[in-house]
Amino acid sequence: MPLKQGKIHQGDCLKLMGQIETGSVDLAFADPPFNIGYKYDKYHDSQDDAKYLDWCASWIAEISRILKPSGTFWLAIGDEYAAELKVAATRQIAQPFIMRGWVVWYYTFGVNCTRKFNRSHAHLFQFIKDDKQFTFNAEDPAVRVPSARALVYGDSRANPKGRLPDDTWVLRPQDAPESFQSMDDLWYYSRVAGTFKERQGFHGCQMPEQLLGRIIRVSSNPGDVVFDPFTGSGTTLAVAKKLGREFLGTELSADYAKYATQRLKGIQPGDPLDGPADPASSSPNTANGVTLEARNRRKAAAK
Template sequence: MPRSGIPVDQLLQGDCVEAMASLPDSCVSLAFADPPFNIGYEYDIYQDARKADEYLDWSLQWGRQVVRLLKPTGTFWLAIGDEFAAELKVLFHRELKLHLRSWVIWYYTFGVHCARKFARSHAHLFYFVKDPRQFTFHDDAVRVPSARQLIYADRRANPKGRLPDDTWILRPQDVPEGFQPASDTWYIPRVCGTFKERAGWHGCQMPEQILGRIIRACSSEGDLVLDPFAGSGTTLAAARKLGRRYLGFELSPQYADRAEARLASIHPGDPLEGSDEPFVTPRRVRVSPDGR
């Protein structure tokens, strides 16, 4: 328990709106939220098929708490799907007065199969700050080799590389001519069933490499990182590995227990799961026909 009685390095089971309301103002350096998308996904206890107005009202409730908890120099990242991306961008920007620095597209392979429309292979990552003039951004922590370095051997190239663009791709080897590591689509594969990283009990698991890039860039060692929808615990796991303090909330007792067990197996300094080199396939495990 750190200063001011704020719980840290903990995953607490319960409703995030109620739990965040008990915390003091301006105590969080970085918040990352990957809330339910309201697309009818079958969680164990949460109902993911609300009326649109009800879903947006609920989003405003938890969003107000996140913004209140952010320090004046704090940063908020939101992961969301197509259905409510536009509405939530307006909600956090216009209603909650955050400032949008980047609208990142995360592209992945093994997208969600759709029977009567194009298969989904992306998510939206909104990067907000509370103050557009004062915020944490460690550019050297997330630089990638530039085209001048890799292709042209240009002496004018910055030896540190360049910052990634705002489209993130995790498997560019699938489209080697279309996406480069420094492009504005971030390419990182979803955590599929055969990946070593896969927890196996939560269908919406984020890759640690996505959270690693965000945490390295937008927080410093020792900062408090908040995740109001902890799920499988990926944000908290990446924060722990990267030397940050963390606090998460999870509505499901079952998910919370399993995420706690995951965190208990992690030590600060452990490497992130998956490959930090986008042209290298992440580690996988062989799965037998019966799924074991």
């Protein structure tokens, strides 16, 4: 029996995806375990490399099967296996994908490291099946933003559709927001930290709604079917429902499935997405605040 849309199905994603009709999904988003030892509810996130990569190739192949010919598959993954999963998706499955984009998600509240630079990014792969026929709503005003030339300088020559990406590196995106535009392949969104109002509390790896909003808006249309094989906290399906898409998810953990289902019941189509639509507004501009260095100088002067 085909899996019913509009709900989360609890169980192993591979077994459940076998019940999804071939060519029935418009957009799939997967944020799988990264195989880095994270403590999930029911999944052991420390597998042998070969076992982990074989498993990934299996569920990626199933996503290829269930996607429509014009469908899109977005994959979120860390550094450790980004290259391997890109190869698996484009070369090692029966119906290989075409990689259309490799986006870097840069976030604040990064992972603190002691013997390397702190990690503040993840990879977002955009895969398609047909390079002539796929959804990419580049003109959606909720996806694009005006160029700095138009906003800052009021230049009549500015392209009303936005500007081309820069090849310049900046250290603080909130101090140079014009260098982080929605059509660039370096995206700036804060992680959903434990103190955030958006945080659901029952899952430690929650994606920001605004990040999923960009992906769902650009790669699907209202009424399209959005699928997430690793539902987790339910963010993909929550955003899909808010944006008027049909949705379908699978989740190994009975508890995660239960709590994410409760989250979905409290959502109506058209509800606003959680989190700031302009990600730079989620952190203060140093020009309007006090830097740590300045604060320390004031403390020293007061002694």
